[in-house]
Amino acid sequence: MTVFDRLFANSTLSQLQEKDAHDPLAHKRAEFKLPEGVVYLDGNSLGALPLTVPSRLARVAEEEWGGQLIRSWTANSSSSGTGAAQDWMNLPDRVAAKIAPLIGAQPHEVAVGDSTSVNIFKLLAAALHMAAPERRVILTDADNFPTDLYMAQGLNALLGGRYELRPVPGANLEANLSGEVALTLLTEVDYRTGHRLDLAGLTAKAHGHGILTIWDLAHSAGAFPVDLNGAGADFAVGCGYKFLNGGPGAPSFLFVAERHQDSAQAFLSGWMGHVDPFEMARDFTPAPGARRYVVGTPTVLSLSALDAALDVFADVDMTVLRAKSLSLTDTFMELMEPLMAQYPLTLVTPRNHDERGSQVSYQHPQAREMMERLIGRGILGDFRTPDILRFGFTPLYHSHADVWRAVQGIKAALEEGGGT
Numbered sequence: 171m172t173v174f175d176r177l178f179a180n181s182t183l184s185q186l187q188e189k190d191a192h193d194p195l196a197h198k199r200a201e202f203k204l205p206e207g208v209v210y211l212d213g214n215s216l217g218a219l220p221l222t223v224p225s226r227l228a229r230v231a232e233e234e235w236g237g238q239l240i241r242s243w244t245a246n247s248s249s250s251g252t253g254a255a256q257d258w259m260n261l262p263d264r265v266a267a268k269i270a271p272l273i274g275a276q277p278h279e280v281a282v283g284d285s286t287s288v289n290i291f292k293l294l295a296a297a298l299h300m301a302a303p304e305r306r307v308i309l310t311d312a313d314n315f316p317t318d319l320y321m322a323q324g325l326n327a328l329l330g331g332r333y334e335l336r337p338v339p340g341a342n343l344e345a346n347l348s349g350e351v352a353l354t355l356l357t358e359v360d361y362r363t364g365h366r367l368d369l370a371g372l373t374a375k376a377h378g379h380g381i382l383t384i385w386d387l388a389h390s391a392g393a394f395p396v397d398l399n400g401a402g403a404d405f406a407v408g409c410g411y412k413f414l415n416g417g418p419g420a421p422s423f424l425f426v427a428e429r430h431q432d433s434a435q436a437f438l439s440g441w442m443g444h445v446d447p448f449e450m451a452r453d454f455t456p457a458p459g460a461r462r463y464v465v466g467t468p469t470v471l472s473l474s475a476l477d478a479a480l481d482v483f484a485d486v487d488m489t490v491l492r493a494k495s496l497s498l499t500d501t502f503m504e505l506m507e508p509l510m511a512q513y514p515l516t517l518v519t520p521r522n523h524d525e526r527g528s529q530v531s532y533q534h535p536q537a538r539e540m541m542e543r544l545i546g547r548g549i550l551g552d553f554r555t556p557d558i559l560r561f562g563f564t565p566l567y568h569s570h571a572d573v574w575r576a577v578q579g580i581k582a583a584l585e586e587g588g589g590t
């Protein structure tokens with residue numbers, strides 16, 4: 171670093187620190203465990219640990235499981251002296267009620283459990299069954315996350331190959347909406363580029379052609395305000411372990427719009443989606459609302475972690491969170507500008523605010539090696555094939571000074587790489 175560089179960098183840093191001093195979300199960082207010496211830019215893969223989670227897990231293990239044993243499935247406060255049992259049976263519904271406001275849904279439109287992949291399967295099956303039989307195309311983005319494509323391929327094989335999975339480039343989606351399309355299966359924010367589709371606009375256009383929509387909100391929920399009902403969305407899924415910080419393998423959520431709940435069928439009709447599981451009836455009668463999509467026994471430990479993690483959003487205004495996210499990603503792009511002029515870096519994330527999520531990505535010919543060097547320097551981003559450096563920003567725990575530190579680390583890693 172030259173003297174000039176250092177002076178420039180320091181003045182930039184102090185300007186950013188000034189911004190941080192006025193950050194209305196600055197206090198949220200103290201609610202997370204973040205290791206010293208690390209800038210964690212991978213909350214879009216695995217959110218950081220909210221401090222309330224370990225004690226909640228310990229309580230569930232020691233008191234609810236260890237002390238109350240099977241009584242914890244029901245709410246029965248008189249069953250023991252060690253505190254009220256925790257009504258585990260309804261835990262998926264309580265978690266759904268916490269996710270609902272983050273995605274513009276009503277609580278009974280949300281179900282929590284299973285993985286995102288499995289929930290995609292449930293919704294694909296329900297939506298295809300609702301679509302007119304002459305509609306034989308499932309329209310998707312060619313760059314969609316692999317599991318979305320694989321689930322559609324698997325279900326289509328089960329259905330005897332009746333459908334055509336049509337992957338098209340994101341820019342051609344609108345032109346491919348037609349009367350032969352049964353449904354669209356789209357991820358709002360691209361996991362590689364961070365490009366954000368127009369969820370409301372595409373939903374309206376799809377509806378104009380009589381097409382049902384399934385949205386994957388993996389990189390949206392908890393990252394910015396989502397308004398599924400405002401957009402008239404039909405179906406959606408999302409991850410619990412990314413911006414919702416529910417921990418590795420956290421349960422996923424799904425959304426079924428109220429207007430579809432009588433016609434959409436839960437084909438993975440497990441007993442926990444039955445209106446009265448302990449009736450032990452021979453035939454499946456669905457529970458009201460989205461609860462019918464809860465298949466088997468709720469995964470109490472991981473649901474409890476997600477339940478506790480979601481409390482960090484209780485006092486967060488999501489429009490404020492979005493404004494901070496944009497400020498962080500704008501700052502990052504701006505600070506990276508001189509490096510783009512000097513090194514083979516290509517920005518692949520749109521600069522336009524409406525067209526991006528909460529990540530910024532660059533192509534680099536040695537992206538994998540670059541990311542290894544960066545991780546060695548404590549800048550934890552991600553590499554995605556074939557040549558993407560991906561940096562996720564979580565407004566709940568990042569400051570503008572973190573952005574500055576990250577860019578200093580990237581600069582040093584690029585220099586270490588000898589110009590590549």
Ligand SMILES: Cc1ncc(COP(=O)(O)O)c(C=O)c1O
Nearest residue numbers: 285286287315317357361386388
């Ligand atoms: C868009 C998208 N959908 C789904 C998933 C994951 O699905 P699952 O939770 O089933 O592994 C991811 C990331 O892992 C993703 O980025």
Ligand SMILES: Nc1c(O)cccc1C(=O)C[C@H](N)C(=O)O
Nearest residue numbers: 214215216315361362388419554
């Ligand atoms: N889900 C993941 C996992 O189980 C292991 C490692 C990474 C992940 C991810 O979240 C990948 C992620 N969906 C992505 O956007 O690349």
